[in-house]
Amino acid sequence: MPRPLRILVVTVAHPPLDARIHNRQIRSLLERGHEVTYLAPFTAFGAQPPAGVRGVDVPRSAGRHRLGPVLAAGRIARRLARHHDVVIGHDPELLPVLHAVARRGRTSRHAPAVVWDVHEDVPAQMEMTTWVPGPVKRPATALATAVEGFTERRLHLTLAEHAYAGRFRGEHPVVPNSPRVPAELPAAVAAAAGEPHRLVYVGALTTARGIEEMLELVRRLPDDVRLELIGNAAPALDARLRAIDDPRLDYRGFVPNEQALQRLPGALAGLVLLHRHDNYLQSQPSKALEYLAHGVPFITTPNPASAELARSSGAGVVVGHGDVDALLTAVLALRDDPARRQAMREAGHTAALAHHDWNRQGREFAEVVEAWAAQR
Template sequence: MSRTSPLASARSVLVLTVVHHPEDARIRHREIAALLDAGWHVTYAAPFSGYDLEVPGPVRTGQGDLRHRDVRRATGRRRLAALLHAHRILRTLGPRHDVMVIHDPELLLAAALLPGEQVVWDVHEDTAAAIQAKEWVPGPLRRAVAAAVHGAEQLAERRFPLLLAEYQYQDRFRRRHVVVPNAVSVPAAPAPPGTGRVVYLGTVTMERGAAEMVEVADALHTRTRGQVTLEVVGPAHGRAADLLADAARRGHLRWHGFVPSSRALAMLDGALAGLSLLQDLPNYRHSMPTKILEYMAHGVPVVTTPLPLAQTAVRGAGIVVPFADPDAAVEAILRLREDPDLAARLGAAGHGVASESYDWAQLSEGFVGTLAALATSPPKNR
C-alpha cells in the first residue's frame, strides 16, 4: 500500500485517545501543536462528548490543519464499546494517513487487529504499576491484571514503534526506544512569586494527595486568617471530588475544575507556591510530575513530596516535604510567605532549570522528526 496520504502532499497523522481529556497538555498542546506548526495534516479523535465538550470544527494553523472526530470514552470497567468504536476509526480513517499515534494502552488491542498500517504507541505512564491506583480494578485482581498488562507491553514492543514519556520507562522494555519527555512551554519572564495564592495544577485523586491538600487549605485559612488560599485547577475523581467540594463550600479553597491549558497555565503566574503532594506509589516513583515543571517554568517555588525525579528536579527550586505530612507542607508555604527573598530565589532558579532542560520549544523538532521518519518507514511485520 502506498504511504502517500490522499489528504495532501504533506505528512498526515491520525491521533487517537479514548481515555485522555481532549485538551490533554501532552497530546493536544504539545505534540499536535508541534505537528501543526510543521505543516502536518492532523485528524484528532478524542472523547469530546464523553467530557461534555462540543466537537470543534476544522482549524487551520500555518501550513497545517486540524480535523476533529468524536470517539466513545473509556472509563472504569466500561471500555468495550470505546474500543470497538476506536477500532472502527483506526480501520476506516487510518489508511488515509501516513501514520497513526495511539495514546492509551487499551488501544493496543484495537490496533493489533489492523492489517498493516503504521501505528505508534505513545507511552504516557507505567501502566502496570498504575493498576495499583485504579479503583475500578478489584484489589485481589490487581497483581494479575498488572502482570497481564506487562505481558501486553512486551507484545506491543514487537509490533509497534514506541515513544516514551520518561527515560526511566526504558527499563520496562527489551529494546531502546525514542523518548519524548514531558517538557513544558517556558515563558520568557514570569511574574515573581506573590503572597496570597498557592496553586495545584492537574487531575486530583486520593493518590495524588487530595486529602493532604484539603488539610493544607484548612490550615492555611486558619493560620493566615484567610489571607492565603489554595487554588486547585483541574478535575477530580472519586472521593477526591467530594473532599474538594466540601472544602470549597467552607471557603477554605477555590476549586476551578477543568480549565483549558492556556488559561490554566496563566493562573500559575504570581503564585506563592505550587503543590505536588503525590503519594509514594510505584507509578510515581520513576515519573516526573509535569505539574512541577509547569510551576518551575512560571517561576513558582515548588513544594513536593520526595519522589526521586521530583526531588532531583526541584533541588534549589523548591522545598521537599515528607509523604502524607500536610503540616510540613503548610510550614514550607508559610516559610516562603515570610521570606519573599527565598521565594524569589527559588522561583528564579526553577525558571532557569526549566528553560535549560525542560523547554518543549527545544524538543518539539525532535518529536516531529521522529514521527516523520516513522511515517516513511514500512510497518513492522505482523
C-alpha cells in the first residue's frame, strides 16, 4: 500500500454528492487511506461535506453565471494546492484553474499532479447548451476542441467513456461511471396487495434526457403502474413537476445517490430515454448500469451505446426516440410477463458484476492516481 496522499478534489458545477465524484472516486480514495479536501458548492445544494472529508464551500457555477464561481474556487484551489500531492478537477470551466495550479507547480519545489476528469464530450455538449447563443455555438465548439488539445499536453486526463478516447491524441485511463454492484442479486420486493408496479428514473431531469416523454407516458399509464422520478431539475421544471396532481407520478426531486439506489430493487423497469444528441450517442448511460446492478430491466432509446448495452446484457428493451406508444407497449409487456422480468433481472446483474463493477474499477482508479503522484 502506498503512503497516504493528500488529494484536493474540486467542482463548481456538480452537486457535492454527485455519484461519480463522491460515491465512486472520493470513496475509493478514502478506502485506500488517502486524505481528501473537497472544494464543492455545498451551500448552493444544501449539502454537508461527506464523512471523512475536509469540505470547503465554493459558489455554484450554472448557466451564464460561471466566471465568479470559477474565480472564487481558483483562489482557494491555488492556495491549497501547494499542500496537496494531487489536484483533481471535474468541470471544463475549471481548466484555467487547473492550468494555473500546474504552472505554479512547475516553478516551485512542491508540484502536485494535476488531473482533469473528463465527464462529458465537451465539444458535443456545446451544441446542446441552452445558455450559449446560437451564433456562438460553432466557434465555442471549435474553442473547446482546441482547449482540450492544449490541456492534454499539460495535464493528466481520466476519461469517463471509452468513446471519448477518439478526441485525444494520446492514451488516457478510462474511469467508467460504473456502480458498486452487489455481490448477490438484490431481492425483488413484491408490491403489497393493491400497490401499483413502479417504473423508476434516476438522474438529472431535462428535455434532452426525456422528461417530456416520461410525463406523456404518465398520462397514458394504467392505474396499476406509476412512475417514480428521482433527480435534480431546474427550478421551473421542479415547480411544474411538484404541481402535477396525478397518483401515477411520484416526483421525489434530488436524492443522494446512495439513497436513490435503495429505491431500485423491485422496480418493474428503469427508464433511459436520452435524445439523439452527439453527447449521448456513444456514452454508456450510468443510470442503465445502476439499474442492471440492482436487478432492474431497463427501457432505452436507440442511441448506439445504450442499444448495445441492452443487447449485450440481455436486460434492456429499445424503443424509438419520442415513441411513447412503443414505450407504453414495452412497459405493459414487462408488467404482464413476470418470468421474462426475472430472466432479465438475473442477466442484467450478471453482466454488471462481470463488466461494470466499481468495486474493482475503483481500486484501479486509485492506483492510477497514486502512480501519477509518484511521478512528480
